[in-house]
Amino acid sequence: MTAPRTPAVGGEREVPVPDPIARDYLLLALRLDQRIAGLVDGYFGPADLKARVDTEQLRSPDRLADDAAALRAWAALEVDQPDRRRWLDAQLLALEVQARALAGDGLPYLEHVTACFDHRPERTPEEVFDTAAAELETLVPGPGSLPARIAAWDDRFTVPLERARGVVDALLPGFRRRAETLFGLPAGEGLVVSLVRDQPWSGYNWYDGGRRSRVDLNTDLPIRAADLLSVLPHETYPGHHLEHAWHEAHLVDGLGRMEASVLCINTPECLLSEGLADLGRRFAVPPDDEAERLVEVYRLAGLAEAADPSAAHEAAARQVAITRALTAVRGVAGNAALMLHADGVPRAEVLAYLERRLLSTPERAAKRLEFISHPLWRTYVFVYFEGERLLRRWLELVPPAEQPARFRRLLAEQLTPATIVEEIEAATGPQSPGADLVDGR
Secondary structure, eight states: OOOOOOOOOOOSSOOOOOOHHHHHHHHHHHHHHHHSTTOEEEEOSOHHHHHHHHHSOOOOHHHHHHHHHHHHHHHHHHOOOHHHHHHHHHHHHHHHHHHHHHTTOOOOHHHHHHHHHTSOOOOOOHHHHHHHHHHHHHHSOSSSOHHHHHHHHHHHTBOOHHHHHHHHHHHHHHHHHHHHHHHOOOTTOEEEEEEEOSOSSSEEEEEEETTEEEEEEETTSOOBHHHHHHHHHHHSSSSHHHHHHHIIIIIIIITOOGGGGEEETTSHHHHHHHHHHHHTHHHHSOGGGHHHHHHHHHHHHTOGGGGSHHHHHHHHHHHHHHHHHHGGGGGHHHHHHHHHHTSOOOHHHHHHHHHHHHTSOHHHHHHHHHHHHSTTHHHHTTHHHHHHHHHHHHHTTSOGGGHHHHHHHHHHSOOOHHHHHHHHHHHHOOOOTTTTOTTOO
16 A cells, blocks of 8 residues: 655665756656655655755746646657657656646546546446455355454454564565566665554555665554465565566666656556556466465464364465455445545445445445545555556466566556557457456456
């Protein structure tokens, strides 16, 4: 999950001098971050540009919007590389739209989200949630309501806090080895994982530049055995850490595209970043191996099921089926956001919808409503489900043996959501609205 943070400035490595367009892009992002706290999610570009912005007079939102529009027009004329030109165009449009909204000249919600992500989100049909609930009714054991049974099942497989460090340390090398085999690792990359408290998210990657990340896991929230097989790959290998490290190595250090040294919230790069981080789980934990990996986590965590191999394998197989059924529920947040911000549905009705469709506790529904109401995250709410859905469709256009090479493009290239859509349509024909949603994945 993503949350506001102070941008990190790159370490002591020598930072290339950016070309004028990249320089102005970095300045624009840093200036807009002063008006929209949390917009810059990470910065490892030239420290002198950050210092310059920190000491200059704040620019008005109108001025920043005009700066973005002017830079977009300049880049369209001056940038020769088609992929870089298209990436800059999409990113700058997103920054301009956010500046204009801040100035009081914003777009309607759905148009705003579409402009920010270079991709129009689609509502998940309600029958998808009905199907998921019906599957879960048969999968989740125990008495009581389905949300209560899901909560009780999750509690059974919570990793004790005193065991969490050891489980993480045991799993991470395997994820790294698989990533190295499938995608390669840039020289000098590395990360550290810390267990933290008092945070609103379950896991977070803080990319510091120099091909280094800090990954935090929040111990205020229960750490479920199955969640570790998602959160760790998402934040580390082949997710955010590997993506940022390869972008720095290839785009910044290799091609000199210094604009990639700032990471901006609510821009097209976020849709692809969160999508690839979610999609990367299939490479870190191949579907055929998932149950065995869960049994390993049960053992490392010292869970009761681990004492009986037969019970452990039965529980793991059931958990895999439950996890896959629950993927459909990820579309609930996007539907709720559209209800609240586009349809004008009262908050109380949206909260009731979240409680019913999330199949979880009222507290979790209220927390989700808080997220989709936040000025920054009300837009960002779409990137996980929409990003993974788009990239999965694109990835599965090629045979399994070719999918690692296709996934690696996400780690190395300057791609946009519209480029991904065009490649899908070139292979399959135009996509109808809502295509691929009814399977609930």
